[in-house]
Amino acid sequence: MGELKLMKGNEVLAEAAIRCGCDGYFGYPITPQSEVMETLMARQPWNETGMVVLQAESEVASINMVYGGAGAGKKVMTSSSSPGISLMAEGISYIAGSELPCLIVNVQRGGPGLGTIQPSQADYFQAVKGGGHGDYKLIVLAPASVQEMNDFVDLSFELAFKYRNPAMILTDGALGQMMEKVELADFKPRWTDEEIEEKSGSWATTGKPSSRKKNIVTSLEMDSNIMEANNHRFQEKYKKMEEDEVRYELFHCDDADFIIVAYGSSSRICQKSVEIARSKGLKVGLLRPITLFPFPNKIIAELARKAKGFLSVEMSSGQMVEDIKLAVYEAGRNTRVNHFGRTGGIIHTPEEVVEALEDKFSWELNYGVKRSY
Amino acid sequence: MELKDLIKPENLVYGKTKILEDEPMHYCPGCSHGVVHKLLAELIGEMGLQEKTIGIAPVGCAVFAYKYLDxxxxxxxxxxxxxxxTALIRLKPDNFVFTYQGDGDLASIGAAEIMHACNRGENILVIFINNGIYGMTGGQMAPTTIExxxxxxxxxxxxxxxxxYPMKITNLIAQLPGTSYVTRQAVHTASAARKCKRSIKKAIENVLDKKGTSFVEVVSTCNSGWKMTPVGANTWMEDNMIPYYPLGDLKDSVKGENSSEN
Incomplete structure (x- = not known):
């Protein structure tokens, strides 16, 4: 068993980065995630593992520093919160277009605009649909506990390097600020130059030895035929992720008539909602997507065969609900999909979710599945 | 004596710069970029830096710089x-890292990044091509476009x-304690190009000695953007650009000293 600690989610992100052999963190302060960089600066990992930690002049600079480090085959990351992630969008698109691995953490707060510093899940679209310009996807992991904040740092780097694609941990201010028991990972050494050469030597800018051709990190291609071929290659990669990397968790779904779909903080609340609903005799289950991209379409299709309805419960005005609808539609089902969520930094209560479920599915509760609407 | 007897290594007086690729350049005839590329390529070769060097290409006319240097x-x-x-030199301090940027890239959209990198004294070389215009997008006003x-x-x-007003960003850069060597050069004549090469060499040495950021502005021509002949552009630059952007060292000190001669 690893070292047990009581820690904040944000602090754990920093600790996990050091322990998984991260080479560099570049960030800019923004609430509610500033503890990530503060923890790193206090820990001084440069003395311990040689990890570089730098406070950049802006989120724009941070993400371009990540681009630089990732281009050299290093394990690099940044973290920010919603407005900061918007500023990074161009850089993230460059990283995806140059096929570089890295980790970006979004500790979401309410928007739009400067919004609020309270927790939110309103950046779902931005995270899973790309977020910047052009056709690209991020690997998006949604932790639901401080333990998963720890575990997903290493996992994100593993997936990012496996696919040479940026990975994002999409979490929120509640998980970032919340303290929980966490079992920390054991220390992994940072990769040596030889290991980087072995893993990334064919593409990373390490300095050109006479034994190989020069490596160029770029997303630019003026020949449209080659650019289209590049796009096809990216899409193949995303398809492969959809086949191999979907992660989710089911809670009381075996006999469920109604499936709540919720991720991150919201899924923690919805566990309680399931218990309340079941105590009232309603057969309700919970599907918790762990990867938001790739999205768990197949299990939704499977659940749609029996379920009378899906309720997407998000701290947003309804974003993930669209992906659930698509999955149900693609499966040829007409199971109704609804949304419930509080926004602007308000977190729904377990009771509110059950009330919303009873209200929105009153027809199904009385008569079963409608065949047409 | 036949030609084949003359073509021998011992008779070689000049050859193609090894670091330059056999790739036709997209630069317009008369453009300064080609000359600056060659100076950089010569120095990287002469100083034995090929294996250590990582270049950062900008957006602008030099976006394809990566095609031309090996x-x-x-x-x-x-x-x-x-x-x-910044990230590269922090993560790979034994490498030689340089940026190659134009005036729109460095002095307009990238004004924050250049100021902060120079202020932190990152051990990098910055080559700043100032031709007073956006060449790639078709000749729009740059921050350095003169009155x-x-x-x-x-x-x-x-x-x-x-x-x-036209921005003398190099003067601002020279004020920053993180910079060690800040100079303004040109490549419109053979002697100017030779001087510029000496300056870039000194800048590279400073960077390798970890003295902080070295910054070399090259006042340049864009005869296509300026709608002039190559010779006309050189003359116009001498008469109009150089009086506003005078050539010479603006700062030559070790990192930390906030001195500026200009």
Whole structure:
């Protein structure tokens, strides 16, 4: 068993980065995630593992520093919160277009605009649909506990390097600020130059030895035929992720008539909602997507065969609900999909979710599945 | 004596710069970029730096710089080359990292990144091509466009009341304690090019000695953007650009000293 600690989610992100052999963190302060960089600066990992930690002049600079480090085959990351992630969008698109691995953490707060510093899940679209310009996807992991904040740092780097694609941990201010028991990972050494050469030597800018051709990190291609071929290659990669990397968790779904779909903080609340609903005799289950991209379409299709309805419960005005609808539609089902969520930094209560479920599915509760609407 | 008897290594007086690729350059005839590329290529070769060098290409006419020098390259987003270079030199302190940026890239959209990289004293070389215009996008006004200069977005000439003043960003850079060597050069004559090469060499040595950021502005021509002949552009630059952007060292000190001669 690893070292047990009581820690904040944000602090754990920093600790996990050091322990998984991260080479560099570049960030800019923004609430509610500033503890990530503060923890790193206090820990001084440069003395311990040689990890570089730098406070950049802006989120724009941070993400371009990540681009630089990732281009050299290093394990690099940044973290920010919603407005900061918007500023990074161009850089993230460059990283995806140059096929570089890295980790970006979004500790979401309410928007739009400067919004609020309270927790939110309103950046779902931005995270899973790309977020910047052009056709690209991020690997998006949604932790639901401080333990998963720890575990997903290493996992994100593993997936990012496996696919040479940026990975994002999409979490929120509640998980970032919340303290929980966490079992920390054991220390992994940072990769040596030889290991980087072995893993990334064919593409990373390490300095050109006479034994190989020069490596160029770029997303630019003026020949449209080659650019289209590049796009096809990216899409193949995303398809492969959809086949191999979907992660989710089911809670009381075996006999469920109604499936709540919720991720991150919201899924923690919805566990309680399931218990309340079941105590009232309603057969309700919970599907918790762990990867938001790739999205768990197949299990939704499977659940749609029996379920009378899906309720997407998000701290947003309804974003993930669209992906659930698509999955149900693609499966040829007409199971109704609804949304419930509080926004602007308000977190729904377990009771509110059950009330919303009873209200929105009153027809199904009385008569079963409608065949047409 | 036949030609084949003459072509022998011992008779070689000049050859193609090894670090330069056999790739036709996309630069217009008369453009300064080609000369600066060659100087850099010569120095990287002469100083034995090929295996250590990572170049950061900008957005602008030099976006394809990575095609022409046989070294590892990263192509940065518009203006962000100093941020990219910062991470590289922090993560790989034994390498030689340089950025190559134009005036729109460095002095306009990337003004924050260049200021902060120089202020942190990142051990990188910055090559700053100042031709007073956006060449790649078709000749729009740059921050360094001089007063009265006609561009596609200042068809009546740059009006300082409307467009602000031409920015001497190199003078600002020289004020920053993180920079060790800040100079303004040109490559419009053979002697200017030789001087510029000496300056870049000194800048590289400073960077390798970890003395902080070295910054070399090259006042350059863009005869296509300026709508002039190559010779006409050189003359115009001498008569109009250099009086506003005088050549010479602005700062030559060790990191930490806040001195500026200009």
């Amino acid at each position: 070294i590892d390259w990263q192509e940065a987003a518009h203006g962000r080359a100093p941020a990219v270079a 009265g200069m006609v561009t596609s977005t200042t068809p009546g000439g740059r009006n300082v009341d409307l467009n602000g």
